[in-house]
Amino acid sequence: MSVSAGRWFALAVLAVCAPAHADWQMNLSPGATAMTRQVWDLHTAMLVICALTAGGVVAVMAWSIVRHRKSRGARPADFHESIGIEIAWTVLPFLVLAAIAIPAASTLVTLYDTDNADVTIQVTGHQWLWEYRYPEAGVHFYSRLADSSRAAELGIDGAAPDQLAHYLRDVDKPLVVPVHAKIKLEITSADVIHSWWVPALGGKKDAIPGRVNKKWFRADTVGTYRGQCAELCGRGHAFMPIVVKVVSKADYLAWLQQQGGQGPAAADLPDAPADFDALARRDTLNREQAMTLGKHVYKTLCAACHQRDGAGLDAAGYPALTGSDVATGPIAEHIRQVIYGKNAMPAFGGQLSNAEIAAVVTYERNALGNSVGDQATTADVEGQR
Amino acid sequence: MSARNRLSRWLWLANHKDAGAAYLVLAAAMFLVGSSLSLVIRSELFAPGIQVVDPAVYNQLVTLHGLIMIFGGIMAAFVGFANMMLPAMLGAPGLWAKRASGPVFWMLPVAFALLLVTPFIGGAPQTGWTMYPPLIMQTGPALPVFIGAVCLTTVSGFASSANILATIVRCRAPGMAMLRMPLFAWTWVVTAFLIMAVMPVLAGTMLMLGADRFLGTGFFGGPDGSALLYQHLFWTFGHPEVYIMVLPAFGLVSTIIPSFARKRLFGYSSMVYATLSIGLLSFIVWSHHMFTTGQPLAAELFFMFSTMIISVPTGVKVFNWVATMWRGAMTFEAPMLFATAFVVMFMIGGFSGLMSSLAPVDFQYHDTYFVVAHFHYVLVPGSIFSMVAALYYWMPKWTGVMYSEALARIHFWWSMVTINLLFFPMHFLGLAGMPRRIADYTTQFTDFNQVISIAAGAFFAGQLIFVFNMARSLARRGPAAPARPWEGARGLEWTLASPWPRETFATPPRIAPEELAKPD
The missing domain is CATH 1.10.760.10 (Cytochrome c-like domain)
Incomplete structure (x- = not known):
């Protein structure tokens, strides 16, 4: 069964089942940062390499299955090795892999560079909520699953998941960050291992007790981005969402003030990069x-x-x-x-x-x-x- | 046979066929239990909201599903095939240490009984099969029972592998040189080596967990402990374990495809070297399971490159299987159908693995359904299909009757359709951002989850056709099987009558060159 055949089966069944939610997504999203787009490019390049290789192997195999059948009078050939071809199909994949390893390594190096951040936020995972602290601004709060999601999960007063726009992906107090700024997260945990993950803002990073892991992102579009804990952390693992509101510089400074925090000077936060x-x-x-x-x-x-x-x-x-x-x-x-x-x-x-x-x-x-x-x-x- | 003799026969399992049968029956039972647990998981995931089990129970099901399928199903089944077939394929009367089989085997039912009891004595760990601290330390009174059960399986696995390795090295009939023996034996040489290398690591790690709990040590927690140390130890075991679960499958498929292509295996030597290099490389890639733990950049790069490299020998194997089919004279009886499906679907699992080797992209894939799709493709239409192929292949030899080819075809096509509906959409869910091991999910993921849950039930139901077909053979119903039911099959086992006698190769056979996997 080829990759695309599997996909078509899935689509055919979905067509029969009359999908209740038309907005399903089948591929990685390019996200809202330059780095997530770079990662998406790598993902796509590797996917294409894999699909082409798989297609080639399946095509040769299919040809063989159709033509080299005993029922069609095929007689078995006698060859059972070929040094040349065996060396070729060892060396060629190696070269293809080397070609993709180089951009992957360079992306990784950039993702690991957490220096020169504009805003630093300390993130602490708890069973089962997230704690955020802005040490420079003196803002500190906890972010829990929104009451509406909890009610829908428990079926309180007839509440149900489909009535909500963001079931299990909504919190009481979202993380707020300025657009265009380099945001550094210092991630740790107070109890068991969690993992902080908002796909549109980049990959996940584990929150491990006794350890501070760093991660950065720079959102280039104002908006609300949603994710959740990605490391099994016990009974409430599915119920500790992450919501990040990316806002304009002015809105961010206003928000800090409203939280009783001490904002940086507006000039310390970067503007949209000029072309x-x-x-x-x-x-x-x-x-x-x-x-x-x-x-x-x-x-x-x-x-x-x-x-x-x-x-x-x-x-x-x-x-x-x-x-x-x-x-x-x-x-x-x-x-x-x-x-x-x-x-x-x-x-x-x-x-x-x-x-x-x-x-x-x-x-x-x-x-x-x-x-x-x-x-x-x-x-x-x-x-x- | 007196009751006493019968007891002693099944207690010691001195006959390798009895031992093989015992392992295969245990594996069948554990596949039934393990997949039933997954059906409960799939019912809960049929719709958003909590309907079937509490999330705390759900997490325990995830843990037990993984451990039961891995240790009770796949590993036990491969040990079963080794016990059953290797002596016959190598011209030996039995295993090297005949009476060791019984005690070593019986540890396993005890271990799995203990494992399955844990939910009723305070709850199994809610960690998944990876058993990470600190979360596992929140397990109640069942923890020591659980640790004991895992340790028992490691002891049993170590001992059975030692016996299999010794059998391959010491008990081959004259003329059955190492570089002429069936590839299934070669893959087991490497598998046994891997098992013997990593089972002590797992046992030690489990004992360290126990010590942290009961002796006040602080290996994995406290001011001087490290939760990451556990992950390094676990994956030092866990990554070779991945190859423990696929190398024997490579051996089975490398035996079956040449039989039905009526052509010798292409590149026998490169298959052997590829198996050896996969075995060696499997020890230096463990940390790709930990890309998101914030390792130093240098470690990330090293494990990314080493993981990419391991796809090269694996690719060689796939190319060799296709080259074996090329210009053969193929027929597609059930063993060949499943072996062919194995090659294609194992390749899908291999490619999603290769995609995950790119560390910066794995930050997105890691701990999502993309990874769940990846390893289920490798293990179900991979490892388990190879076992299904092997059962169809050898059952006539064991029972002396042919299974129903018509039912086997229905079983094959039903399984092909449903298994892809079951596992392929998991790629989409993972890429769309659904984490693994969650009891409840946001509404955006509903549609694919419903397809998956329905397909899971359909795939499970389809296996009843297989069970019926095999039960029919075991009840000796069906046309009599000739000694060599497959025209192109080579190997010493086909020189035996069907059904094969209880004792075989008590004196070493004279080996005709055409029965060797590599005659020249």
Whole structure:
């Protein structure tokens, strides 16, 4: 029975049974983060490799089953080994596996990098609820199965599971996190082993007593994401859901305040990442776009010598930009120097677009302690080329 | 035969055929018990909400279903086939230590009786077959009984494997060189080695649990203990255990396919080497069961790569079976039908295993129904289908009558359809996010669970056809079987009359080259 035949059987039976819930899902979801999409790509790549290989083996076998039958007058051949083909089907799979192992390893390395988190949350599993603590903000609460689910499970007052939108996937107090921020979870347990899992935000991580496991995610869409404990933890294992509300930065700060917590400065939480490639191709930039793109170019290229804060490095002969003659002097000269370079400074005219040069010049004149107020345009840059 | 002689015959099981029969009957009984437990599980999972059993009972059923099917069903059945067939296939009069079979066997019914009693003396562990602490420490007064039962099965497994290994190494007839013997014997060499290596680990781990409970030690808990230490020890046993449950199946299928392709097994030597390398690799992949426990990155990478590599020798086996069929002259009697189905469906289980080897993706698959689908494909249409094929294959030799081929075909097609309806949708549930071992689930998962539960009942019911067919043979009803009922079957067992006499190969046979698995 091939994979697809099994699937079709399942579908045929479902068609007869007239599904009560049309929203069933048969595949992994790509999720709500860049990392879950990467994992989904790996899953899909491996699934395709497996399906093709299985299809090939089944096809050869099916051909053999149809053609090499005694009833069709087949006579058995005498071969029983072949060094060449045996080496080939040992080495080829090995190469295919190596090809997929490399991206898998690189994804794993990224998933293990919990440094530079914007928000840290301590998660503690209990029989049978989750405890959340935001140590920086001083917020702390427990998250239990919602009463409506409990009532439906026990059939109280005629309540039933199908009357609920999220039976067993709803809690009294959800975890709230800001969108676009790197959220680090420090996961442990107070009793037996649990496992924290919200599929759309990434894989599971076990909550083990006496041990702190770290995991991170960065949601790129506002929304409510649901999961549940994934490690058998006793009688209430099916009844300790996880609900994560991903909200905007402002809503998050408001929520912290409402919980009596001390929020971080709004500037400490990241905004939506800009599409720098699109900005770099633009013909005109407004002030905000110029500053965003300029900061990005400055951090990637200029900061290596002039330093992140624009202070330069005297010992190496790298001049400061803060209050410098170039960065606060005539703008045309500033643009010219970025395009053509000067002394140790290389010419960036070749590798940067007009928009990028205009942006970085604007940024250097209005940040890093400078506030000249003017703005370079793409036309200014084009005029000097 | 006097009552006293009969008692002594069944107590000592000195005749390898009696021993084999005892194991197979026990395995059949345990398959019945274990799958009945799964039917209760499937009834509870038919709809969201709690209808049939309390979640605490549900968890105990999960534990017992796993242990009974693994130790009582699959392992006992493979030991049964080894006892029954290996001496006959190798030209030996019996096992190396004849009278050891009885005492070693009788530990098992005692162990399973104890195991099945635990729900009534305070409750079995609610942990699943993996028995993880700290959860298992919440088990009540049944814990020591449970630990004792598991330890008894390990002792029995160790001793029976030692006997089988000694039989293969020491009792072969002249001319039956190791590299000419049936592949079933080779797979048992490696299986016996694996069992003897890991049963002491499991027993030791269980005793450490007992010590934590009763002697105040703190191996797996407390300030200096580690719950993860248990997992490492358990999977040091548990991963080789996975191969203990499939290697003999490889041996059975490698014996059956050539018989019905009327062609020698392709790549006999590479099959032997693949079996050996799977055996060795099985010791260095255990931690892929623990990808989500927060191991260091280096460990994750090592176990990911080693797990991927193990699919290479397994792939070689599948390719060899297909190459054996290629340009053969095949007929599809029941043993061949089930052996062919084994190859295809074992492959599905193998591929979902390979998918799970990618650690970052396994973070999603782990502890979901995707994994449940994976190992059930490997064990049910894998291991258990190979046993069904072997029973159809050898039953004529044992009873002297042919089973009903018509009923066997109905049994096969019924099983094929229902087993895929039973296990395939579990992949979808797992990918959609349904964790395993939950007594209740959210409404989104209802439809597939209903298909699965209905298919489980249908698959179970279909096995009654098989039971009836085999019972008919055991009652000696049916046409007489010739000594060699399968045209292409090779091997010493087919040189015996059907039914085979009670004592065989008391003097070593002269082996005709064509009866060897690899004559040249």
